[in-house]
Amino acid sequence: MNFLLPNLVPAYPEIFLLIMVCVALLAELLVGDKLPYISYLLSQIALFGCAFITFFTFSPEVVYTFSGMFVDDTLADILKMIVYITVSIFLVYSHKYVAMRDMFSGEFFSLVLFATLGMMVMISANHFLTLYLGLELLSLSLYAMVALRRDSVVATEAAMKFFILGALASGFLLYGMSLVYGATGGALDITRVAEMIQGGVDNPKVLVVGLVFIIAGISFKLSVAPFHMWVPDVYHGAPTAVVLFIGSAPKIAAFGFIMRLLVEGMGGMAADWQEMLIIIAVLSMLVGNFAAIAQTNIKRMLAYSTISHMGFMLLGIISADSNGYSSAMFYMIVYVVITLGTFGMIMLLSRKEYEVEKIDDFKGLNKRSPWYAFITLLFMLSLAGIPPTVGFYAKLSVLQAVMGVGYIWLAIIAVLFSLVGAFYYLRIVKLMYFDEPESDAAIAPAGDVGLLISTNGMAVLILGIFPQTLMTLCFYALH
Amino acid sequence: MNFLEIIFYFFSAILVLSALGVITSRNPVHAALLLVLAFFTAAGLWLLLGAEFLAITLVLVYVGAVMVLFLFVVMMLDINLDRLREGYWKWFPFGGLLAVVMAAEVVMVLINKNFSIDQMPAPPPHASDYSNTKELGMLLYTEYVYAFELAAVILLVAMVAAIALTLRTRSKVKFLDPSKQVIVKKKDRVRLVSMPSEKKE
Numbered sequence: 106m107n108f109l110l111p112n113l114v115p116a117y118p119e120i121f122l123l124i125m126v127c128v129a130l131l132a133e134l135l136v137g138d139k140l141p142y143i144s145y146l147l148s149q150i151a152l153f154g155c156a157f158i159t160f161f162t163f164s165p166e167v168v169y170t171f172s173g174m175f176v177d178d179t180l181a182d183i184l185k186m187i188v189y190i191t192v193s194i195f196l197v198y199s200h201k202y203v204a205m206r207d208m209f210s211g212e213f214f215s216l217v218l219f220a221t222l223g224m225m226v227m228i229s230a231n232h233f234l235t236l237y238l239g240l241e242l243l244s245l246s247l248y249a250m251v252a253l254r255r256d257s258v259v260a261t262e263a264a265m266k267f268f269i270l271g272a273l274a275s276g277f278l279l280y281g282m283s284l285v286y287g288a289t290g291g292a293l294d295i296t297r298v299a300e301m302i303q304g305g306v307d308n309p310k311v312l313v314v315g316l317v318f319i320i321a322g323i324s325f326k327l328s329v330a331p332f333h334m335w336v337p338d339v340y341h342g343a344p345t346a347v348v349l350f351i352g353s354a355p356k357i358a359a360f361g362f363i364m365r366l367l368v369e370g371m372g373g374m375a376a377d378w379q380e381m382l383i384i385i386a387v388l389s390m391l392v393g394n395f396a397a398i399a400q401t402n403i404k405r406m407l408a409y410s411t412i413s414h415m416g417f418m419l420l421g422i423i424s425a426d427s428n429g430y431s432s433a434m435f436y437m438i439v440y441v442v443i444t445l446g447t448f449g450m451i452m453l454l455s456r457k458e459y460e461v462e463k464i465d466d467f468k469g470l471n472k473r474s475p476w477y478a479f480i481t482l483l484f485m486l487s488l489a490g491i492p493p494t495v496g497f498y499a500k501l502s503v504l505q506a507v508m509g510v511g512y513i514w515l516a517i518i519a520v521l522f523s524l525v526g527a528f529y530y531l532r533i534v535k536l537m538y539f540d541e542p543e544s545d546a547a548i549a550p551a552g553d554v555g556l557l558i559s560t561n562g563m564a565v566l567i568l569g570i571f572p573q574t575l576m577t578l579c580f581y582a583l584h
Numbered sequence: 585m586n587f588l589e590i591i592f593y594f595f596s597a598i599l600v601l602s603a604l605g606v607i608t609s610r611n612p613v614h615a616a617l618l619l620v621l622a623f624f625t626a627a628g629l630w631l632l633l634g635a636e637f638l639a640i641t642l643v644l645v646y647v648g649a650v651m652v653l654f655l656f657v658v659m660m661l662d663i664n665l666d667r668l669r670e671g672y673w674k675w676f677p678f679g680g681l682l683a684v685v686m687a688a689e690v691v692m693v694l695i696n697k698n699f700s701i702d703q704m705p706a707p708p709p710h711a712s713d714y715s716n717t718k719e720l721g722m723l724l725y726t727e728y729v730y731a732f733e734l735a736a737v738i739l740l741v742a743m744v745a746a747i748a749l750t751l752r753t754r755s756k757v758k759f760l761d762p763s764k765q766v767i768v769k770k771k772d773r774v775r776l777v778s779m780p781s782e783k784k785e
Contacts, residue, residue: 108726116730123737130744171730212748219741226734238734245738249745255752287704308698 112170115177118155125151133211144214156189176231183582191354198449199346220246224358251343263342278322284315295370302373330388340408349448375425389416390522424506431579432502439499446561469542480562489530495569599625637717
């Protein structure tokens with residue numbers, strides 16, 4: 106049997122990150138007592154190094170390696186760069202919060218890096234096995250992170266729910282993949298699956314049954330209705346820093362996952378999955394927007410908001426053309442930028458002895474700190490999709506894409522549900538500007554956090570005025 | 585019915601019955617032991633398929649290691665079965681109805697001819713010198729090396745997570761570090777104080 110050593114160059118970022126995780130683990134063990142910040146610094150260095158490698162090994166051509174299990178194309182490189190930036194911003198926002206709650210340990214940072222590795226594997230997977238393994242690497246790290254505060258009863262409960270339901274979803278996904286494997290005559294390679302489906306298989310019904318299970322598994326991981334039950338509980342129970350992590354970077358990876366599995370692998374069955382996704386998208390927007398109105402806990406409210414936004418993003422995928430995919434990618438990136446800012450703000454307002462959880466905690470923020478109230482205003486307007494923030498363009502491009510393929514009724518439903526959603530985002534704005542503050546504790550974030558969150562808020566505004574650069578990037582990634 | 589089929593149905597019947605026993609048995613120790621039996625018969629089925637490496641691994645890892653640990657845990661924990669069974673009959677009609685509906689749906693899909701047995705023909709038999717272990721090894725370390733390494737990383741995550749979730753240093757333990765006791769120096773413990781000697785009255 107001939108065996109050629111695989112071409113390792115496309116996988117350099119993954120290899121580097123894995124080495125850095127091991128270095129961070131050992132460094133924490135050896136010098137962690139003297140230098141408590143060593144893991145944090147090494148994590149940032151690892152992410153920066155990965156970004157460096159990805160940037161300088163960038164090439165527009167598509168490279169396959171590891172016997173076709175790994176693919177390095179423009180989409181992979183761009184999504185990976187966004188993941189590095191997101192995780193890095195997350196680390197800056199959360200390190201103070203984590204330190205105040207005795208979670209500042211080497212394990213926290215190594216789990217973050219392991220999860221990042223899982224996302225990278227998912228983004229450049231070209232094989233059912235690597236897709237699944239990347240997803241499990243990400244999910245297992247997330248379960249552990251949610252449970253990291255073992256003394257907190259709500260966190261433990263959230264971790265249990267997350268773990269059991271997540272394992273069930275993985276089971277669904279695997280079952281679906283195994284049916285597709287059977288129906289395509291033993292193809293696991295995504296390129297080959299696509300070829301087999303294009304060529305027509307003997308038993309298409311088996312393929313559709315497999316697709317149902319795959320969609321169920323993906324919906325679970327993407328947190329869309331009717332597979333959304335875990336989201337509010339996990340957002341409520343988990344430490345805010347971990348919620349920020351769950352709500353940001355993994356969404357980018359989930360987009361990559363959908364692109365690889367549904368679009369590249371099963372693009373020949375687009376007519377089938379379009380119908381399934383339409384039901385899921387409409388349900389998500391319905392459940393997410395209406396349930397969020399009743400929430401008094403800001404983390405639960407944002408959980409339902411996630412569900413509705415993911416439903417909205419699916420509209421882009423439903424369009425099933427390159428215009429739709431790039432608008433869905435744009436929507437996803439914008440959503441992640443806003444989520445980073447919103448949860449960053451919640452952590453900024455939290456103090457050592459006080460956890461910001463109720464929406465009433467935002468009362469009178471304008472009197473306490475006009476600048477941070479303004480930044481929060483930008484995030485809320487953007488979530489609601491009101492110009493001149495970037496959230497407006499994200500919604501507009503997705504709606505354009507879905508109308509371009511003739512689903513006018515779907516676009517109308519989406520706009521109506523967004524209108525419902527605007528209510529609870531604007532309620533926060535009303536609380537901030539027109540109500541009296543309940544506490545007068547000073548808001549004094551650390552220099553790096555304050556600067557970054559201001560930049561984040563400005564980014565929402567500037568991207569809203571000049572959305573063209575990001576649009577072009579998304580368009581370029583998918584061509 | 586040839587000899588192979590007789591063996592297959594024999595093992596399958598034991599497997600299904602013992603699996604049923606696992607979920608219906610009132611005694612957790614019995615349930616664990618029945619699970620061992622289920623693993624054993626499943627290993628037998630794999631042997632019939634010519635996958636001897638997987639069969640042996642199943643027995644060694646699951647029966648030899650995992651289930652023994654499981655039994656230890658079951659014996660150590662005092663599980664109150666009455667509390668677990670509370671409300672079982674109250675919810676039985678609802679759960680049973682759901683189960684019937686789901687089973688009917690699955691059957692409706694599976695009676696389709698696409699899922700029939702002639703769609704999945706038996707694989708051709710192997711030559712007598714065919715080694716399943718060797719083939720697996722060849723594939724695992726060449727074509728599937730990326731997936732293999734990823735699985736290793738997942739195990740590393742499991743270790744890190746398990747330690748992060750369970751290890752905690754308690755402050756009130758009166759544990760003495762022997763190495764610290766040994767390396768202690770005279771000057772760490774003894775302090776010579778020069779004092780003026782007292783005069784005799």
